[in-house]
């Protein structure tokens with residue numbers, strides 16, 4: 001569903017990166033993380049090489065980006081947080097160790113959120129107000145918890161193509177939807193444990209990304225591309241991202257923006273009753289206390 005965009009623009013485009021670095025390995029495969037270097041170093045490619053290539057690309061086209069950084073990644077690679085912030089790109093929360101929320105009870109989830117907020121706050125001097133759940137997996141209680149902790153938007157759900165207000169008992173949370181088909185990891189993340197998954201031909205990835213873009217352009221949506229420096233920071237994948245940027249630049253009336261600006265814009269529209277309001281959690285056929 002479309003929403004009114006600033007200056008009568010037709011749609012919004014947000015280029016976003018989840019700067020996971022090594023973090024998720026410690027949660028997803030703790031035994032291998034403890035004993036093996038290889039996959040940790042594959043992911044370290046993001047903080048060491050990929051992120052710098054991403055910042056250079058944004059600078060080359062004078063475009064804004066949005067960066068979701070786990071607290072642990074920020075802690076051990078503070079230089080990348082400083083570089084992102086000093087280039088004027090907003091940072092968002094993305095767990096501490098990229099924890100799967102389903103493994104955390106409410107107290108642990110709250111601790112993780114507060115800890116990662118404090119780390120980004122200390123490094124940037126501002127209070128992060130954007131959130132994206134690790135692996136896009138929100139718990140039923142998470143939207144309310146985010147609102148109570150001062151977070152204004154989430155970007156983890158797939159039920160729309162433009163921002164809307166997700167109602168919670170603590171007030172509305174702006175949801176900026178995403179989708180698997182607009183994520184690099186689905187096509188190009190490849191490791192020892194998923195060697196049967198081939199690395200996708202960039203031509204077909206470009207066809208999917210540009211085809212989705214044309215649909216969003218027609219409908220007036222908010223096109224959110226989700227990338228990872230350790231995945232598409234590699235040369236041939238970055239070339240595909242750059243090709244997409246040049247493709248989108250051929251369309252007039254596009255608002256190249258950040259998730260932070262979309263959040264502020266959607267919050268204003270929400271106050272004026274001009275974006276859809278959805279309810280969270282949705283009705284359940286079972287006792288949600290067990291969820």
Ligand SMILES: [Zn+2]
Pocket residue numbers: 018020094098134135
């Ligand atoms: Zn992530």
